Amino acid sequence: MTTTPTAAGRTATGRTDAPTRREQILKEAARLFAERGFHGVGVDEIGAAVGISGPGLYRHFPGKDAMLAELLVGISERLLDGGRLRVGEADGDPDALLGALIDGHIDFALDDRPLITLHDRELDRLKDEDRKRVRQLQRQYVELWVAVVAELYPDASRSEVRTAVHAVFGLLNSTPHLDTVGRRSMEELLRRLAHGAFGALGR
Numbered sequence: 001m002t003t004t005p006t007a008a009g010r011t012a013t014g015r016t017d018a019p020t021r022r023e024q025i026l027k028e029a030a031r032l033f034a035e036r037g038f039h040g041v042g043v044d045e046i047g048a049a050v051g052i053s054g055p056g057l058y059r060h061f062p063g064k065d066a067m068l069a070e071l072l073v074g075i076s077e078r079l080l081d082g083g084r085l086r087v088g089e090a091d092g093d094p095d096a097l098l099g100a101l102i103d104g105h106i107d108f109a110l111d112d113r114p115l116i117t118l119h120d121r122e123l124d125r126l127k128d129e130d131r132k133r134v135r136q137l138q139r140q141y142v143e144l145w146v147a148v149v150a151e152l153y154p155d156a157s158r159s160e161v162r163t164a165v166h167a168v169f170g171l172l173n174s175t176p177h178l179d180t181v182g183r184r185s186m187e188e189l190l191r192r193l194a195h196g197a198f199g200a201l202g203r
Contacts, residue, residue, distance in 0.1 A: 034114035
C-alpha cells in the first residue's frame, strides 16, 4: 500500500518517522479544535499540549486561523496526492486500484478522526480562498474515484457512480461517531461495507 503522509506526520501504513514540532502542533490543534470547537481553544492551550508557550507557537504559525487552514487544506491535498499515487501504482488494474483507494481512505478515517470532525464543524471559518481550495481538491479526489468506479461498473450512469462515491465517503467518514471495536476489526468491517456499497452498482 502507498504510504501517504497524514496531518500528524504519519503515513497511510503507519509511523515511519518522528513528527516535527510543527506536525505536533497541528495534531494537538486538531484534537483540541475537534473536542471544544475552534473558538473554545486558546493558543496557550495548544502550546501547553506540545510543551511550549503560547507565544512560542507564533514561531511556527501566525495564529489559529493559519493552523485551521493548514489542517483542512493539508489533508485535502494529502488525500488527493495519495489517490494519484495509487493510480500510478495500480498498473491499469481497476479492481486493485479501488481496493487501494478504499484502504487508503480507511487509514485516514481511522487515524485522523479529529480532522473529519473539524471539517464538518469548522470549514466555513476558513477564508474564502482556503475554503475554495479545499472544495477544489475534494472535487478532484471525488472524480478520481468516479473514474475508477465507472470503469468497474460501466452499466451504471455517471450520476449513480458519483452518488455511490459520495455515499462511501459518508460511510467511511462516520468513524468519529462509531464505537471502537479494535483497529483490525474496524478496518475489515469498513472495507466490506465499502466494497458492498460499490457492488450494488452492478445489480
